[in-house]
Amino acid sequence: MRIDVKTLPVKDIIQDISEKLDTPVRDEGGELSISIPEEFGEGFIRGSSFDSGIGIISYFCRFKEDVEIHFSLNTVHPLKFIFCSEGTVTHYFLEDEILHPIDPFQNIIVSSSGYNGHVLRFSANVQTHVSSLEIVRSSFSHRTNYNFKDLDPTLQELFKDEVSRKQFFYQGNYSLKAADIMDDINTKEFTGFLRSVYLEGKSYQMLVIQIAQYQDDETQEKLPKILRKSDIQKVDYVAKRIQGDLGTNLTVESLAKEAGTNVNKLQEGFKYVYDLTVNKYIQHKKLEAAKEMLMASEKNISEIVLAIGLNNRSYFSKIFKEKYGVNPKYFLKTRSLED
Numbered sequence: 135m136r137i138d139v140k141t142l143p144v145k146d147i148i149q150d151i152s153e154k155l156d157t158p159v160r161d162e163g164g165e166l167s168i169s170i171p172e173e174f175g176e177g178f179i180r181g182s183s184f185d186s187g188i189g190i191i192s193y194f195c196r197f198k199e200d201v202e203i204h205f206s207l208n209t210v211h212p213l214k215f216i217f218c219s220e221g222t223v224t225h226y227f228l229e230d231e232i233l234h235p236i237d238p239f240q241n242i243i244v245s246s247s248g249y250n251g252h253v254l255r256f257s258a259n260v261q262t263h264v265s266s267l268e269i270v271r272s273s274f275s276h277r278t279n280y281n282f283k284d285l286d287p288t289l290q291e292l293f294k295d296e297v298s299r300k301q302f303f304y305q306g307n308y309s310l311k312a313a314d315i316m317d318d319i320n321t322k323e324f325t326g327f328l329r330s331v332y333l334e335g336k337s338y339q340m341l342v343i344q345i346a347q348y349q350d351d352e353t354q355e356k357l358p359k360i361l362r363k364s365d366i367q368k369v370d371y372v373a374k375r376i377q378g379d380l381g382t383n384l385t386v387e388s389l390a391k392e393a394g395t396n397v398n399k400l401q402e403g404f405k406y407v408y409d410l411t412v413n414k415y416i417q418h419k420k421l422e423a424a425k426e427m428l429m430a431s432e433k434n435i436s437e438i439v440l441a442i443g444l445n446n447r448s449y450f451s452k453i454f455k456e457k458y459g460v461n462p463k464y465f466l467k468t469r470s471l472e473d
Contacts, residue, residue: 135174137203142212144181144189144268151179151203163326165333170195177261184334187273188341190319192265193223199258204228206251210298212268214252215344217241217308219316221262224255227301234305236264239363241308243348245292247301265316267341271296286349306351307362310406312343361402368393369403376416380423381443386412420444421457428465435462 137154139147145166152159152168160167167180175198181191189212205211206228216225218236225234225242228251236242246252256262275296282290292302315336324332350360372389389412390400404412420442427438439450454462 135197135199135201137201139203139205140207142207142209142268143183143187143270144191145183147191147205147268148179148181162329164330170197174198174201182330182333182337183268184330184337185273186277186334187270187275188334188337189268189270190265190333190337190340191268192263192320193254193256194263195256196261197256197258201256201258203254203256204251205253208249210249210272210296211246211252212270213292214244214269215241215267215341216244216254217265217312217316217344219263219265219313221260221264222257223262223264224257226253226255227251228253234303236305239307239313239367241306241312241344241347243292243302243304243344245295245298245300245302247298250301265319267337267344269293269341271298285345286352288352289345289348304348306347307364309343309347309360309362310366311360312340312347313363315340315343361399361406365395365399365403366407368395369400369407372400372404372412373408373415377419380420381441383443384416417453418457421454424450424454424462425458425465428462435466438462 137151139150141147141150145164148166148168149159155168155171155174157168157171165180165182167178170177170179175196177193177195179191179193179195181189183189216223216236218238218240220238222238223236225236225244226232227244227246233255234242244252254264271293274293279293282293285293288302291300319333319336319340322329347360372393375389375392376384386397386400390397393400395403401411404410404415408415410418424438424442427433427441428435431438433441435450436447439445439447442450444450451462
């Protein structure tokens with residue numbers, strides 16, 4: 135199925151989509167939304183646009199057939215910051231039709247040249263959540279932008295290009311901060327006027343994060359400092375790896391290499407998710423396992439120390455008491471009383 139969008143801003147985009155799907159538009163204090171009719175799939179599309187020239191549109195949907203939304207305006211297209219939280223969506227420019235799949239935790243920045251349009255392709259039976267910041271540069275330039283001071287030169291040129299002379303495409307992985315902002319946007323904490331102000335503020339916050347990510351990726355050192363959502367997948371992998379092999383003394387360096395990341399990123403990820411360093415997390419899991427064995431197995435303390443990969447019983451007793459406030463023998467006594 136093809137949906138043609140030939141209007142701006144975001145509120146008019148949603149109107150065009152609603153007409154194609156023959157479904158009404160709901161206006162909730164300036165945030166417009168439509169539900170996907172059952173014959174086409176399920177989910178909803180919603181968005182807002184603001185006087186400053188910035189808007190945001192989010193697609194939460196699962197279509198029954200492949201759907202292409204063609205943005206083919208007879209005017210300059212917005213500068214788009216598109217990010218995918220779930221599923222996969224594909225972008226391409228109408229003139230060249232080179233496909234750009236956007237997978238979960240990935241983002242793109244795109245600007246077409248002239249009136250060249252954009253296409254977003256949604257695959258059938260794939261639950262998808264994708265959002266797009268839409269910046270109408272001719273309107274956005276009317277706010278005080280301080281000549282885009284301290285912005286990366288490429289982005290400076292991009293924001294100043296009100297008539298879209300040059301095509302631009304960039305793809306990267308979006309950060310945890312961006313993911314958190316998307317979660318905030320998707321909650322319905324406020325309604326009416328407050329919701330409108332809240333969404334505009336979050337849109338600007340997302341724009342700042344997206345620009346920071348681009349500039350981080352383009353640093354000469356090529357060592358991004360911003361923690362990406364994809365990094366957390368590696369943290370999850372390492373956490374499971376640790377839990378599955380408590381008897382081995384794994385090193386941070388070997389775990390980072392195995393996960394395909396570097397030590398600093400792995401440490402930062404563990405701090406974000408668990409508020410622990412990798413080694414503290416390993417110790418935490420070893421002690422949890424030791425406590426469980428003390429309470430529920432027939433092993434003595436020496437056997438338990440060996441089972442969790444330690445070779446010093448005194449050290450084990452020391453860190454166990456620091457964590458649980460009692461000596462390991464306390465749990466042995468408890469076990470004996472239960473027996």
